[in-house]
Amino acid sequence: MNKPMVFALAFATLSGTAVTSSAASMSGSEIGRVFAGNTIEWVSLKKKPMSPRWKPPYGRTYFSPNGTMEGTLKGKSRSGTWRIDGNQLCLNWKQEKCRDLEPDGGGGYYIVNREKGKRGVHIKRVLQGKQL
Numbered sequence: 001m002n003k004p005m006v007f008a009l010a011f012a013t014l015s016g017t018a019v020t021s022s023a024a025s026m027s028g029s030e031i032g033r034v035f036a037g038n039t040i041e042w043v044s045l046k047k048k049p050m051s052p053r054w055k056p057p058y059g060r061t062y063f064s065p066n067g068t069m070e071g072t073l074k075g076k077s078r079s080g081t082w083r084i085d086g087n088q089l090c091l092n093w094k095q096e097k098c099r100d101l102e103p104d105g106g107g108g109y110y111i112v113n114r115e116k117g118k119r120g121v122h123i124k125r126v127l128q129g130k131q132l
Helices: 007-013 028-035
Strands: 038-044 058-063 068-073 076-085 088-092 096-103 109-113 118-128
Touching: 028 038, 028 076, 028 088, 058 076
Parallel strands: none
Antiparallel strands: 038 058, 038 118, 058 068, 068 076, 076 088, 088 096, 096 109, 109 118
């Protein structure tokens, strides 16, 4: 649970793609319908370092309806908690971070840090049930 490159940490500190303030964020009820009881496949949008062998962090995370989550980060197991606060998804792997979500237009979603105007994580797809 203390690894530095995790899904939740990507919200707060990683550089990602810029967003405009006009992008439509999801409501709390929409977030709950997408995440509760499902697994997401995600990839960090952190900018690549100069190494040609570097790959961005990626993994799967299962969101239990009871507020716990478990996942993988490059094949390693992780666990934490999640909740919805208003219209934000809050994840706590080591420290809680709350962020907006917006649809990507292709069936996936972006996790967005509005304060920094950045997308930190791209949720590529949502899988029904627990599929780690």
